[in-house]
Amino acid sequence: MRFNFTEEQDALRREIKDFLEKEWGEEARRRAEEAGDMASDHSPSFHQKLARRKLLALNWPKEYGGRGWTPIEMAIFNEELGYYGVLSNCYRNTMIIGSAICHFGTDEQKKKYLPDLAAGRKLFCIGYTEPNAGSDLASLETTAAEDGDEYVVNGVKVFNTGGHIADYCWLATRTDPDAPKHKGITVFMVDLKSPGISIRPLYNVADGHGQSELVFQDVRVPKENIVGGRNRGWYLIAKALDIERINTGVRARHQRVLEELVEYCKETKRNGIPLIKDPLVRQQIVQLCTEAKAARLIAYKVIYQQSKGEIPDVSASMAKLSGGELSQKIAYLGMQLLGLRSIIHGSSKWSAMEGKLEYMVRETIPHTVGAGTSEIQRTVIAGRGFGLPRG
Numbered sequence: 001m002r003f004n005f006t007e008e009q010d011a012l013r014r015e016i017k018d019f020l021e022k023e024w025g026e027e028a029r030r031r032a033e034e035a036g037d038m039a040s041d042h043s044p045s046f047h048q049k050l051a052r053r054k055l056l057a058l059n060w061p062k063e064y065g066g067r068g069w070t071p072i073e074m075a076i077f078n079e080e081l082g083y084y085g086v087l088s089n090c091y092r093n094t095m096i097i098g099s100a101i102c103h104f105g106t107d108e109q110k111k112k113y114l115p116d117l118a119a120g121r122k123l124f125c126i127g128y129t130e131p132n133a134g135s136d137l138a139s140l141e142t143t144a145a146e147d148g149d150e151y152v153v154n155g156v157k158v159f160n161t162g163g164h165i166a167d168y169c170w171l172a173t174r175t176d177p178d179a180p181k182h183k184g185i186t187v188f189m190v191d192l193k194s195p196g197i198s199i200r201p202l203y204n205v206a207d208g209h210g211q212s213e214l215v216f217q218d219v220r221v222p223k224e225n226i227v228g229g230r231n232r233g234w235y236l237i238a239k240a241l242d243i244e245r246i247n248t249g250v251r252a253r254h255q256r257v258l259e260e261l262v263e264y265c266k267e268t269k270r271n272g273i274p275l276i277k278d279p280l281v282r283q284q285i286v287q288l289c290t291e292a293k294a295a296r297l298i299a300y301k302v303i304y305q306q307s308k309g310e311i312p313d314v315s316a317s318m319a320k321l322s323g324g325e326l327s328q329k330i331a332y333l334g335m336q337l338l339g340l341r342s343i344i345h346g347s348s349k350w351s352a353m354e355g356k357l358e359y360m361v362r363e364t365i366p367h368t369v370g371a372g373t374s375e376i377q378r379t380v381i382a383g384r385g386f387g388l389p390r391g
């Protein structure tokens, strides 16, 4: 067992760090946090820079314009992006959807969609969740009925991250109402400019306008927009969720906040004594540093399994559970340590740590919900990981 990266992987990390130091920088990160996740997310000029360095499509095979990177190299890239606070759509757009098109798409679909994704010109949103189908996603009700060379789509999707700025929706629909619920689902790529689609904003505590509601009313979608085959959608969704659940970038961003908290405690005195010398503060910080290390190792296990072609469902759920809950703990410990000044926005001279904690508290509220709630992760781990009977 080795816990080291290779020399090439270390060199790659340095290359990405150098790139981010130059092209992103602290100022951009501050602006991003102030503007909120989605506003900064599709920063077109930064996406062009990533695209020019072929950094948007890096895990795709070279023949599709990617760099053919393995899951380990991808994790390094994501960690550095996260550590530098880059809030980017590329995770969803190219790493989740683009990879799925490389894997499951037809030759025509690859030709049509991949170049635009790799160049940062087009954006996908993910249309899974519905008002009556979240945790139990397989019970989704949006229908796609065959009609000649097309399907006619009717239904409502909610919580679409970036739905309002996306060009296409990666849409999960029910195509066979008589089949068992996991077996009658088909994924389509739908042009969001198609007649019959209305998009309404959903404002959330973290991002402002980060999510949207998409309503589909008699929307005609060509048959050739089916991905991975009719009624094979569940397989695509499960595979994509395993990628989404590790999100090493977000964890690295919060790891950096934890490091900054340690620095703050070294520099800040209460009653003439540095905070870091307070036994209670030390206990709390060491506890979270240990949990952060454990969460990172679980995420690495997922990446290792992916690189071996194994299905990492249980580890992916463990990574999602540990990472999501840890982020909230860091945010709340930070608030306790910084006191009242932690709730003041970073634009004020009275804010502590440039308002990072007040943003992080808001930002991490949805982290135990999006991509599957903590309860659902525990259910997956209990059943598939430990063979416990269903509750």
Ligand SMILES: Cc1cc2nc3c(=O)[nH]c(=O)nc-3n(C[C@H](O)[C@H](O)[C@H](O)COP(=O)(O)OP(=O)(O)OC[C@H]3O[C@@H](n4cnc5c(N)ncnc54)[C@H](O)[C@@H]3O)c2cc1C
Pocket: 125, 126, 127, 128, 129, 130, 131, 133, 134, 135, 136, 158, 159, 160, 161, 162, 211, 366, 367, 369, 370, 371, 372, 373, 374, 375, 376, 379
């Ligand atoms: C920031 C954010 C971004 C998102 N982005 C997208 C996106 O881009 N595309 C998309 O399709 N969706 C997106 N989602 C939706 C997300 O996937 C769902 O919110 C999530 O799957 C939970 O579904 P729900 O909100 O309907 O909750 P519900 O399923 O209604 O659950 C409500 C509560 O009941 C609990 N619960 C439900 N079933 C069980 C069970 N069997 N055992 C124990 N407890 C249970 C849940 O844990 C939760 O606490 C996003 C959500 C958030 C917060």
